[in-house]
Amino acid sequence: MSNSAYHIPRPIGRLLSMLPAYPGSVLFAQGLNATLSKLLPDDLRVSLRNKKIRINATDAHIAFDFIWDGNRFAACNRQAHPDLTISASAYDFLRLAKRQEDPDTLFFSRRLLMEGDTELALAVKNSLDAVDMPIFPFEKLVPPKLLQSVRHKMEQAGRRTRSADY
Structure with missing residues (x-):
């Protein structure tokens, strides 16, 4: 994932890695609930139910673990083997969230990595691409x-x- 235009400096990444994971996951899940939960298609809601997902900002050395409980996103404790891990630099995640970068471009340039349940990963990617989400x-x-x-x-x-x- 070294192709990103910007990486968080290593000393800052080391500092961020010392933060406890769970409070960040709570905030991240709340952000997803505020921005994305109402936009999820029904088929994705079914596919996501009780699946443990990790978003991993590789350069920041932070990860957010959460599940979809059927009604909302909820933080969960760090899992040894989440069902799906999505990894990229913090900058690439920001560009994805702002719709300034296409997930396929990042994936094929090896800047976005999806590990775990490939069917779930494809459903998440396709659904997010199809959602008419504002910036x-x-x-x-x-x-x-x-x-x-x-x-x-x-x-x-x-x-x-x-x-x-x-």
């Missing part, structure tokens, strides 16, 4: 005050940089 609204996940604060700090930094240029 993932990342800014809606960030609390408004935090987003406003970050924008303000960026504007201040930009003003300082511009004034230093003169």
